[in-house]
């Protein structure tokens with residue numbers, strides 16, 4: 001009995017060390033990819049009045065805008081069950097900042113094959129940046145349930 | 161300590177079962193739970209069929225006018241709100257009382273709890289069935305459901321608080337009769353679970369009472385979406401621990417006995433539970449990594465605290481596996497791993513729960529990805545997430561709850577399990593079916609397939625998804641077969657089982673037991689205070705910011 005307990009304590013310590021080490025390594029690894037490599041999640045990007053979308057920059061003229069050589073801003077509006085515009089085209093190597101808002105309910109915005117993934121929320125502006133280094137057609141899906149036609153809501157990024 | 165049977169109140173026969181009320185209530189709660197799961201599970205089968213181009217929604221249109229999304233609302237609400245909550249309240253009512261070795265302080269309060277929960281369920285069920293609440297189980301505004309949907313769900317949640325009141329009163333009475341004794345482990349864990357849950361429900365209760373209910377009934381014109389989402393996830397993360405901790409209670413305090421051995425360490429088990437109490441709530445923003453309107457800094461803080469929860473999870477893993485090893489060796493098993501074969505694999509209650517643990521190990525590993533801040537961008541709202549939570553709530557929790565009933569239903573009804581063979585088949589089918597289903601859901605998620613989407617009807621369905629979707633159907637049908645085995649077995653047990661009265665809850669003893677528990681691990685107040693403090697720190701600034709900048713002007717829509 002005594003011996004059993006003593007061995008038990010040894011095992012406990014032998015397990016507790018990695019139980020602390022593993023979580024700490026996960027934190028360190030994520031901090032490196034976030035702040036050294038620069039893969040970040042959406043931050044606060046401002047509020048917007050849903051009824052005044054048509055009068056608020058950049059959504060007054062949704063679409064692609066060149067900010068500087070090779071740098072673009074894609075302003076898109078989500079509503080049941082479509083994105084406006086639902087297709088944008090950029091040259092290979094472009095850095096595109098996607099800026100979105102919703103006219104009605106929550107929508108999702110995921111560009112398949114990239115880390116661009118955000119919720120599009122009425123009253124809020126969502127913003128994320130990505131550099132397209134490979135040509136191709138990228139599927140955009142609305143990946144938050146937004147009503148009966150949700151599965152028809154998609155778009156496209158064409159990279160040439 | 162032996163208390164002579166002394167029914168409360170009236171003079172009754174000495175032979176009366178002291179726990180008759182608790183048994184009745186456990187039985188009724190679990191009955192409601194499994195009726196809900198039966199309907200919810202059927203909806204799951206419709207979903208995997210739809211994924212593969214077999215659309216049965218047209219055939220069931222008269223009862224399910226809202227089609228896929230109304231079915232999905234039922235699947236989510238019935239499986240993870242109704243099944244879990246009713247089961248947990250029933251299970252904890254019984255085992256807390258039996259662990260304290262005294263009936264709950266107020267049998268009447270326990271009945272009131274049940275009837276109020278049932279009333280809430282019925283109030284919420286009507287709008288769902290009428291296709292007036294097709295907003296899924298997360299009811300994110302500004303999707304706008306019939307107000308009674310929110311009202312009913314709120315009533316269910318608020319009624320569960322009454323169990324905490326009852327447990328607290330029972331604890332006080334027990335303490336007066338047992339000064340100086342350590343709280344029995346299962347009772348301690350039950351109180352921790354209900355305390356954590358009660359703190360956690362602050363979010364959803366606030367969201368319902370101050371935002372959604374006034375808005376849905378037209379008292380205010382609009383709402384604030386990010387504030388509502390933040391309050392939802394304040395509860396939405398810890399709710400998974402509300403589901404999981406009762407399964408852990410079984411793994412810690414009963415499975416070792418079912419396995420023929422003892423719990424490895426009671427102090428370590430208590431450390432894990434206390435940490436779950438402290439760490440479960442202040443990390444909910446990890447569900448909102450992709451949300452606008454919440455600062456990146458607080459997302460990062462919640463990520464770091466989330467990783468903190470790995471620690472009690474790994475402690476649990478160690479302690480539970482060590483207890484299994486203790487059992488294997490007690491049964492004559494030898495070697496580094498060969499003891500595994502000495503375990504009672506022909507015992508359904510045991511095997512089912514060990515399979516649940518195994519599936520949970522995979523779920524936990526995937527969960528590390530979900531939790532990891534920017535890695536979450538790869539999987540957020542894809543089929544991966546569905547694959548993940550069918551391993552966690554759909555297996556670790558649901559399969560454990562089924563496994564428990566293999567001894568619990570005989571205990572409540574006084575009838576032996578009808579067929580052990582069928583029960584073992586049920587466990588194996590679920591294991592194989594779930595591994596298949598969830599593996600391919602994870603893969604589909606990595607290929608970008610969105611969740612909560614009627615994929616068979618999506619114009620953009622990709623050929624590489626279509627190549628994998630049939631496997632989700634195979635897995636889903638195996639799970640369905642497992643469910644049929646389960647329900648048939650239960651039905652036959654209740655109606656035809658051989659009488660076998662006077663069974664006991666299989667509580668385990670421990671290698672390192674109550675005598676090794678330090679006083680701090682036998683108290684609640686310091687841990688509750690710590691938990692509340694952490695919640696205030698981790699949520700205070702974000703909630704203050706959202707409330708003070710909120711515009712409450714989003715009017716909403718019911719587009720289904």
Ligand code: HEM
Pocket residue numbers: 201202204205207208232233235236239240243296297298546549550553554555558610611612613614635636637639640643
């Ligand atoms: C026969 C067994 C089951 C099958 C075939 C099945 C199938 C599915 C499928 C295909 C989805 C994804 C739907 C979508 O995202 O569009 C889903 C979602 C879900 N399932 Fe299951 N499932 C089963 C059992 C369970 C069980 C036992 C639970 C929990 C106790 C569960 C909980 C959930 C939840 C919470 C969702 C998410 C609902 C939502 O996104 O609103 N499922 N299920």
Ligand SMILES: [Cu+2]
Pocket residue numbers: 079080081082106107108142143144145146150153
């Ligand atoms: Cu949408």
Ligand SMILES: [Cu+2]
Pocket residue numbers: 396397398400444446447
């Ligand atoms: Cu969570």
